[in-house]
Amino acid sequence: MMKIIRLVAFIVLFLLNTNVSGTNIDSLRSEINISISNKKIDLLNEIAEHYLKSNIDSAIFYSQKALLLSSSIQYIDGRLYSLNKLAFAYYIKNNEEKTREYAKEALELSREMDNNLGKAQACNILGLIEWKIGAYPKAVDYYLKALDFATLAENKVEIAKSNNYLGLVYWKTGNYPKS
Known part of the structure; x- marks a missing residue:
């Protein structure tokens, strides 16, 4: 019985983690055509978050784009978010090396930021x-x-x-x- 409760709890947490907000990915993509800014990086990360549920390669693409832009304008919060999403996306893809690389970088950055x-x-x-x-x-x-x-x-x-x-x-x- 306890196993079933744990399994149900895991499934519920996974579904809660998907963060379904009803936001249309197409409308997010149309907003991206703005100059490099924190908002653009946040939008890229939000799109990546949505794609984690359906298309891992697209999630990686948008997270990498957000990571590159956030590094170029020193947007540390955007960079941290991108690193954690990339780590999780590569975990889903069963790429242990990339998962470790991005998660350790995220951990190091998190420590620097406290x-x-x-x-x-x-x-x-x-x-x-x-x-x-x-x-x-x-x-x-x-x-x-x-x-x-x-x-x-x-x-x-x-x-x-x-x-x-x-x-x-x-x-x-x-x-x-x-x-």
């Missing part, structure tokens, strides 16, 4: 990689760090993700009391 939410997101992504390759103790370490950072950021969604990931690792390793 951005706890960014640190939590990057740690959760790094934990996913460790979980996927069966390095469960490392995954738990990353998820616990992510939980601490998410708690400091007071971000309930990231707290829920971290707890969910921890529960799944504990369940997978047979540590049912902790799961």
